[in-house]
Amino acid sequence: MKIHLLLMCVVLLAVKNGESARILAAIPTASYSHQVFFQMLWRELAIRGHDVVVLTTDPTHENLTNFKEIDMSSAYAAMKGAIKDVIALNDNKMKAFARFSSAFLEMSEHELALPQVQELIKDENQKFDLVMLEYLYPSFYAFKHRFNCSFIGVTSLEGTNTAHDVMGNPTHAIMYPTSLLDLDGDKGFKDRLVSFLLNQLIYFTRGKTVNLINELNKKHFGDNYPDIQELAQSVDMLFVNANPMFAEVRPLTPSTISVSGGMHMKPPKDLPVELKKFLDESSQGVVYFSMGSNVKSKDLSNETRNVIMETFSQLPYNVLWKFEADDLPGKPENVKIIKWAPQQDVLRHKNIKLFITQAGMQSLEEALFTHVPLITIPFLGDQDSNAAKVAEKELGLRLNYKTLQVDEFKAAINEVITNPKYKNNITKLALQIQDQPMTPLEKAVWWTEYVLRHKSGQHLKGPKIPTYQYYYLDVLAFLLACLVSVTMSTFYLCRFAYRFAIGLSQRVTIKIKKA
Structure with missing residues (x-):
């Protein structure tokens, strides 16, 4: 084993010194x-x-x-x-x-x-x-x-x-x-x-x-x-x-x-003390909610934010919410807000039960490789198609922020957390994707x-x-032209033959009558 490590170091030094x-x-x-x-x-x-x-x-x-x-x-x-x-x-x-x-x-x-x-x-x-x-x-x-x-x-x-x-x-x-x-x-x-x-x-x-x-x-x-x-x-x-x-x-x-x-996944790091204490003491489980870096939770409409807070207040779980302002008026007791979360390490914590996300690609990958099931609420760009894939592969559920209601939101959260298929599916898919030669x-x-x-x-x-070449359009046009040409030629030949036969028949009939 030591010889292999020594050889690897020699190779790395060669790269650094000779091919930089x-x-x-x-x-x-x-x-x-x-x-x-x-x-x-x-x-x-x-x-x-x-x-x-x-x-x-x-x-x-x-x-x-x-x-x-x-x-x-x-x-x-x-x-x-x-x-x-x-x-x-x-x-x-x-x-x-x-x-x-x-x-x-x-x-x-x-x-x-x-x-x-x-x-x-x-x-x-x-x-x-x-x-x-x-x-x-x-x-x-x-x-x-x-x-x-x-x-x-x-x-x-x-x-x-x-x-x-x-x-x-x-x-x-x-x-x-x-x-x-x-x-x-x-x-x-x-x-x-x-x-x-x-x-x-x-x-x-x-x-x-x-x-x-x-x-x-x-x-x-x-x-x-x-x-x-x-x-x-x-x-x-x-x-x-x-x-x-x-x-x-x-x-x-x-x-x-x-x-x-x-x-982009980084090696695990220790969580900040206060955040770790919150997660460790949430023995009943934690819902992690983040809209990513482009969509700000603080900019959500009052109507949407009230639906979210009312839903969270009815959950038996604690909620960690990435919220970009210092204060969230009306915040439920079971909700902790944080301006910026070390997301990969938060998702690695054993008490995280669910990740509610806007369905950005990197957030979804982080959930995938930490085996955390999902609820997606897409807003823009590729998030819609990502959310569709999450629902299609049953890694979680998809909701529409424009029509979000408390009963629907609460039911979706309970479904994803309590139904083991979502956790099993995301774990299985992660293992399949990570099974690579390098x-x-x-x-x-x-x-x-x-x-x-x-x-x-x-x-x-x-x-x-x-x-036009990729879709054989020139080839198909040529074959279609050939088909039309053969069809028309056959048609005109048959028509000529028919008319010739009619004419010949008429001439024969006339000759017979004269005879």
Whole structure:
């Protein structure tokens, strides 16, 4: 065993001393869940000796000599109003998508204009071997051209169909619908129609978006940069959080790496003393309630908040509520509020019976790998589709915040806590997903260094063919033309033969009569 450890240390030292690289990572989305998913990866790459620079809205302040963060947290202000708008538009997916797009453009404009980001762009002495950029909205892809290096796209969610199309993976509006839609396994005609139309909307609005981003690049990076679509095609590899719990099972090319399975999960830590005391003394059990980082409990309508408080007051359990204000008027005796919870460690506590969540991807994964059943109350983005998967796989129940009532909410809580199938299902699924030859973090590090070793991943991407070829439209048109041609030829030949036979018969009849 000691020999194996010694050999591992030798290998790690060789990597640090002989193959270290400069890596620029950027996650522009002003959302903690998007940032936290990759924080362990940036840290591990730095520990392995790589020089890592991260553009982030949520700095970790890691104390490593070869690790630097550029703080873009001021971008949250640019996104604050957009979140409320998208929640209000959530029933209209097309308008919600359009608002998301405009918000991302506003956010990118703010981030690229930050002095530290501009300094990075304009400093001619800056060199990088690899850029790792969030492959969700292409405003930062110009960094690939700026540093003329390899490019890995990363996303804390399932990849968009646009991203999969670039990598040569199969895309289909019905088989692999966008995560903006809450479609279950049995998709009715209306679901299929909406998915198709939303895909077409995304396709047809792409041109306008491309022009806006090209203008943004010209403003912040300068002239002589390739079109953003060309930059998108230049990606060498794509890391996706395609967890089969939440995403349709899709065949992937070797250049598309699924890093699902709890890559952001951290080793257990001791809970703060006061919080630990509350959980330890709640022998009857605790319901943990958090709406995540984008949806604030303090911003819920008074009507919804009153329904929640009334329900909690009737429970035989204590409730830990992530609530962003100092005080909650009318708070029931069995409820403890906390502005920010160490969520992974809270969910690991033995007395947690249930997690009520907005169904953000990272929150669901944390519940999955701590075996805590769920009640989901989705608000925006991919939360609807995530909540649909939770209900479909019977990992918990789904509720609608717009129609939430005390009796319904209380019944759902009691059902999930007392019915063992939800706990059993989530435990079983967690064990299935975690049964992998290497951890997601190990996989992400290995493939990152693969791209560094070979300076590319283009050879692993699938073929890119036009839509009409992918769906055999030209072949079907040709076969249809052949069929029509043969049918018409046969028809005219038969008609000619018929007329010839009639004419011949008439001539014979005339000759007989003359005779």
